[in-house]
Amino acid sequence: MPVSIVIGSQWGDEGKGRFIDYLSESCDFVVRFNGSNNAGHTVINKFGKFALHLIPSGIFSEKTKACIGNGTVIDLAALITEVEMLEKAGINLKDRLLISPRCHLILPYHKVLEQFYEKARGKDKIGTTGRGNGPAYADKITRNGIRLIDLLDKKQFSEKLTLELSLKNKVIKALGGKPLDLKTIEKTFFTLRAKIMPYVSEPFPYLQDGLKNNKNILLEGAQAIFLDNDWGTYPYVTSSTVLPGGSNAGAGIPPTKINKIIGVVKAYTTRVGEGPFPTELDDLVGKKLRTAGNEFGATTGRPRRCGWFDAELLRFAVQINGFSEMALTKIDVLDNFSEIKICTGYTLNGKQVNYYNGDAKFLTKIKPVYKTLKGWQAKTRGITEYKNLPENAKHYIEEIEKQIGVSIKYVSTGPEREAMIIR
Ligand code: GDP
Ligand code: IMO
Ligand code: MG
Numbered sequence: 001m002p003v004s005i006v007i008g009s010q011w012g013d014e015g016k017g018r019f020i021d022y023l024s025e026s027c028d029f030v031v032r033f034n035g036s037n038n039a040g041h042t043v044i045n046k047f048g049k050f051a052l053h054l055i056p057s058g059i060f061s062e063k064t065k066a067c068i069g070n071g072t073v074i075d076l077a078a079l080i081t082e083v084e085m086l087e088k089a090g091i092n093l094k095d096r097l098l099i100s101p102r103c104h105l106i107l108p109y110h111k112v113l114e115q116f117y118e119k120a121r122g123k124d125k126i127g128t129t130g131r132g133n134g135p136a137y138a139d140k141i142t143r144n145g146i147r148l149i150d151l152l153d154k155k156q157f158s159e160k161l162t163l164e165l166s167l168k169n170k171v172i173k174a175l176g177g178k179p180l181d182l183k184t185i186e187k188t189f190f191t192l193r194a195k196i197m198p199y200v201s202e203p204f205p206y207l208q209d210g211l212k213n214n215k216n217i218l219l220e221g222a223q224a225i226f227l228d229n230d231w232g233t234y235p236y237v238t239s240s241t242v243l244p245g246g247s248n249a250g251a252g253i254p255p256t257k258i259n260k261i262i263g264v265v266k267a268y269t270t271r272v273g274e275g276p277f278p279t280e281l282d283d284l285v286g287k288k289l290r291t292a293g294n295e296f297g298a299t300t301g302r303p304r305r306c307g308w309f310d311a312e313l314l315r316f317a318v319q320i321n322g323f324s325e326m327a328l329t330k331i332d333v334l335d336n337f338s339e340i341k342i343c344t345g346y347t348l349n350g351k352q353v354n355y356y357n358g359d360a361k362f363l364t365k366i367k368p369v370y371k372t373l374k375g376w377q378a379k380t381r382g383i384t385e386y387k388n389l390p391e392n393a394k395h396y397i398e399e400i401e402k403q404i405g406v407s408i409k410y411v412s413t414g415p416e417r418e419a420m421i422i423r
Helices: 016-024 076-088 108-124 133-141 148-152 154-174 182-199 204-212 246-251 284-293 311-321 360-365 391-404
Strands: 003-008 029-032 041-045 048-052 065-068 097-099 217-220 260-266 269-271 305-307 325-329 339-348 351-353 367-374 408-412 420-422
Touching: 003 016, 016 041, 016 217, 016 260, 016 325, 016 408, 029 204, 029 246, 048 076, 065 204, 076 182, 097 182, 108 133, 108 154, 148 154, 148 182, 154 182, 204 217, 260 311, 284 305, 311 339, 311 391, 325 391, 339 391, 367 391, 391 408
Parallel strands: 003 217, 003 260, 029 065, 029 217, 065 097, 260 325, 325 408
Antiparallel strands: 041 048, 269 305, 339 351, 339 367, 408 420
């Protein structure tokens, strides 16, 4: 199966990074196609523990080329920090990391503007990661973006930056902020330019060549379907397309070439940032999930909101992404629960409704319907064979399969690369 894509099927942080790391051993290319360093992908393997934000999680497997596709927006300073962190850990990036010059850059004014937008929203804030991701994508769409390719030509970069600053500084001043200085930004970006240059190379021809020669290509989705700008819980979403189709725009992979679409799903639900969350547990059970699952953001460190598994959301995720199989993560986090609930659907005023029937406000009004299952209260951490799981854990996994209608091929039982069951 030469081209596979891994997509988050809830509100992010399902364990995509650890799963990509696991799969990448047999891959020739691992490719990011959306998002920025708003993503935080945790990998634990023989090299150590890493939180990756921009560099694909497949970077640890020596023969794999790691590509940052044009659909990704880049904070150069953050990317260089990541490069240096990996080099320090002994990972060779030379000729392995390819960054598309078509990637748009996150500039200092994007972060400043994002802060003002969030502040203006008050209690209705999105709860963004504060990385400038939204304003950078907005500039891309309005054709005000500055790309890595512009930075390769210093004069071109300065001209574009001059125009953008003349616009942005007016807005920043009107909002009560301090205007940004052209020379300071230029100086910073010219220093960053020198450091990133060795890795800037369009991945497109390599990927096309890979397609022609039946190489294994793994596309690494960032964020997740309910954070998708079109289909997520708008406006409490991110600013990119997270769907499998996004890899056509964001990495130049034709949709017809994708053989496998794997959905990663946590054994319960979490969300970081604001927005509706029908199965959220704002009680001791929610706290227990957060503690047992160590549910704190890999990017911002914020505590993640926790709740029961929501099969209504997952059925939608399956429909829209066309998942061919699922990877279920963090089953071990449920080891010490006497009862575990699954939300089997929603009602509104006593009538059955679906996720797609309304907006974010609608989702705050619906009532989740639950099915209660018996917990297993036994240790599953580190188990690598399905037959060794406690009976009730198998029931839980099989109930999820029944509810969502797709088979769960992978079950992870710990954050480490090896803690994985293949069925
Ligand atoms: P991503 O954004 O989808 O890559 O996920 P994150 O890395 O942000 O969050 C997933 C968290 O769960 C990380 O801290 C992982 O180390 C951890 N994790 C992943 N799989 C498992 C698992 O099967 N069991 C446990 N206990 N932790 C896991
Ligand atoms: P990974 O790839 C979880 C959330 C933010 C906020 C909303 C908008 O690690 O799963 P943004 O900074 O993108 O404008 O924030 O989206 N968010 C994520 N939540 N995991 C992520 O990525 C996220 N990326 C963005 O918390 O609610
Ligand atoms: Mg994450």
